[in-house]
Amino acid sequence: MSAIQQQDGDLFELIESEKKRQAEGIELIPSENYTSEAVMEACGSILTNKYSEGYPGKRYYGGQENVDKIETIAIERAKKLFGAEHANVQPYSGSPANYEIYFALLNFGDTVMGLKLDQGGHITHGLPIGFSGKAYNFIPYEVEKDTGKIDMEKVRALAIEHKPKMIVAGFTAYPRDIEWRKFREIADEVGAIAMADISHTAGLIAGGELENPVPYFDVVMTTTHKTLRGPRGAMIMCKEKYAKDIDRAVFPGMQGGPHEHIIAGKAIAFGEALKPEFKEYAKQVRKNAVHLAEELKKRGFELVSGGTDTHLILVDLTNKNVPGKVAQSMLDSVGITLNKNTVPFDTRSPMDPSGIRLGTPAITTRGMKEPEMERVADWIDRVISNIDDLEMHKQIKEEVREMSLKFPVPGIK
Ligand code: DSN
Numbered sequence: 001m002s003a004i005q006q007q008d009g010d011l012f013e014l015i016e017s018e019k020k021r022q023a024e025g026i027e028l029i030p031s032e033n034y035t036s037e038a039v040m041e042a043c044g045s046i047l048t049n050k051y052s053e054g055y056p057g058k059r060y061y062g063g064q065e066n067v068d069k070i071e072t073i074a075i076e077r078a079k080k081l082f083g084a085e086h087a088n089v090q091p092y093s094g095s096p097a098n099y100e101i102y103f104a105l106l107n108f109g110d111t112v113m114g115l116k117l118d119q120g121g122h123i124t125h126g127l128p129i130g131f132s133g134k135a136y137n138f139i140p141y142e143v144e145k146d147t148g149k150i151d152m153e154k155v156r157a158l159a160i161e162h163k164p165k166m167i168v169a170g171f172t173a174y175p176r177d178i179e180w181r182k183f184r185e186i187a188d189e190v191g192a193i194a195m196a197d198i199s200h201t202a203g204l205i206a207g208g209e210l211e212n213p214v215p216y217f218d219v220v221m222t223t224t225h226k227t228l229r230g231p232r233g234a235m236i237m238c239k240e241k242y243a244k245d246i247d248r249a250v251f252p253g254m255q256g257g258p259h260e261h262i263i264a265g266k267a268i269a270f271g272e273a274l275k276p277e278f279k280e281y282a283k284q285v286r287k288n289a290v291h292l293a294e295e296l297k298k299r300g301f302e303l304v305s306g307g308t309d310t311h312l313i314l315v316d317l318t319n320k321n322v323p324g325k326v327a328q329s330m331l332d333s334v335g336i337t338l339n340k341n342t343v344p345f346d347t348r349s350p351m352d353p354s355g356i357r358l359g360t361p362a363i364t365t366r367g368m369k370e371p372e373m374e375r376v377a378d379w380i381d382r383v384i385s386n387i388d389d390l391e392m393h394k395q396i397k398e399e400v401r402e403m404s405l406k407f408p409v410p411g412i413k
Contacts, residue, residue: 023412024401025335026376030312030359031172031200033229034366036272037411039265043231047261053251067260074263077270081206082214084237089266090250090258094199094223097234097250098124099131101219102166104249105193105242108135110165113158113192115150116140118342118350120174120314122197139164143174143344148305148314150174152182159190169213170197170221173341173357175293175308180213187218196220199234201310203227203361206273207282210310218242227285227311227361230269233262281364285311288360291370295377304343304355312359316343322384324353330383331356334393335400336376366407375403 005012022034035043047067053060056068056075071089078087091097106112112132114125119142123130126138139162141155159167167190169183180196187194196213202222204210214220219238224230238246251258272278286309293307296315304314317327324340331338341357348354363372379396386392 019412021335022409024404025337026379026400026404027362028336028338028358028360028376030357030361031223031226033203033226033361034410035225035229035231035265035269039229039231039268039272040411042264042268043261045261045264047264048259050260051257052260053257055247055251070260070264070267071258074267074270077267077274078235078237081270081273082202082212082220082237084214084220085240086243086246087235087237088246088250089233089235089263090255091221091234091236092255092259093232094122094197094221094234095124096254097221097223097236098122098197100249100254101195101221101236101246102132102136103253104245105195105219106136106165109137111137111139111162112166112168113139113141113155113162113164114168115171115174116142118346119143119344120171122172122199125168125197143305145345148344149176150179152179152186155183156186156189159186159192163190164192166193166195168195168197170195170199170201172200173312173314175303175310175312175314176305177210177309178213180211180217184213184216193218197222199223200226200312203229203273203278204282204285204311207279207285209282209286219246224266224269227282228269228273229281229361229365230273231262231265233259233266235266284369285360285364288364288369288373289313292358292360292373292377295374296380299377299381301381310359311361312357314341314343315356315358316354317356317384318343318354320384322387323348324355325351326387327356327384330387330393331380334379334383334397335404336379336383363407366404366409368407372403372407375399 051061052067056072074089075087115121124132127133144151167187184194194217196217199222205212223234225232289308289311293313302316328340338358341355342353343355346354
């Protein structure tokens with residue numbers, strides 16, 4: 001019996017039930033993935049017991065001889081993976097990491113540009129009721145209504161008009177590759193700091209599938225648990241000239257003790273991402289996404305921007321007469337997990353939007369390839385085209401379960 005089973009039956013049952021859900025279902029949330037067993041082992045290890053405020057060699061507590069080495073390995077691997085001058089691996093997650101960057105490099109009230117939130121930007125990129133929107137003057141840029149893509153000339157014009165201190169590029173619901181170099185040029189033209197949030201695509205960048213902004217952006221944030229396939233957390237990479245400010249903003253500016261068990265998990269995940277197999281993984285994530293997008297289009301689904309260059313697909317369900325919320329819930333009921341999402345220029349509300357967002361990082365980790373993408377597209381189509389046919393949904397749930405069980409989830413026996 002596991003220690004949890006012996007000690008806490010309620011929690012044991014819930015974790016077992018979640019294991020079953022993960023094993024028997026298709027995970028299409030594009031920001032989710034499965035870490036390796038080694039990463040999970042590190043995250044569940046005795047490192048959770050240790051306090052280590054400060055940085056390797058400069059801590060405020062004793063007993064750091066192992067933790068210092070672990071954090072240093074994580075930092076060195078992160079730098080190697082992305083070609084970074086400096087890396088801070090302590091951020092607890094993406095949102096605090098973005099706030100730490102703003103805190104380090106901006107003054108309150110400064111002007112910042114970021115993608116409009118209901119068009120693919122993140123809540124930390126200027127949500128009016130959030131910290132970033134209240135503390136800074138965010139000016140949103142947009143995607144084009146007809147193409148769903150960003151027009152970089154319009155970004156340039158907006159930057160010239162508003163003279164931001166920072167331009168944030170990198171998004172949570174944008175299926176296309178990002179023109180990093182153009183963002184850099186625009187930032188240079190107006191004297192802004194170029195910041196990239198590569199949380200979604202970090203694994204594809206590390207795997208060589210998408211262009212890497214780290215060598216020429218001032219500061220780059222990524223979460224570690226999405227396409228990068230590490231533990232839940234984040235890191236900040238920056239030019240050496242910003243290193244001190246970033247480190248000070250992370251600790252003691254916004255965080256206390258770093259989570260060294262998670263940092264050990266990050267180190268292991270970065271080590272995995274440095275291996276040749278990770279390149280194959282990143283390539284297949286994209287191939288699967290492109291194939292799934294094509295299969296959905298064949299079945300009459302309208303995709304924002306017409307397709308994908310990444311791991312992520314944004315579907316506008318308006319022509320199917322099924323709101324995103326209903327689609328999410330009915331697909332959930334057959335074991336296919338994705339999330340409702342606004343589409344650019346949505347006429348519905350964020351809680352009840354017109355679209356769904358899906359992606360291939362998790363199912364690719366399980367080894368699914370093009371033939372499985374066709375089955376996934378087919379199930380999505382059958383559920384959405386027969387939204388009230390519960391008998392059909394029951395049958396699909398069984399088919400989803402049967403296929404899923406052929407592709408084990410790491411760590412689930
Ligand atoms: N919550 C993440 C996502 O799902 O894209 C962004 O932080």
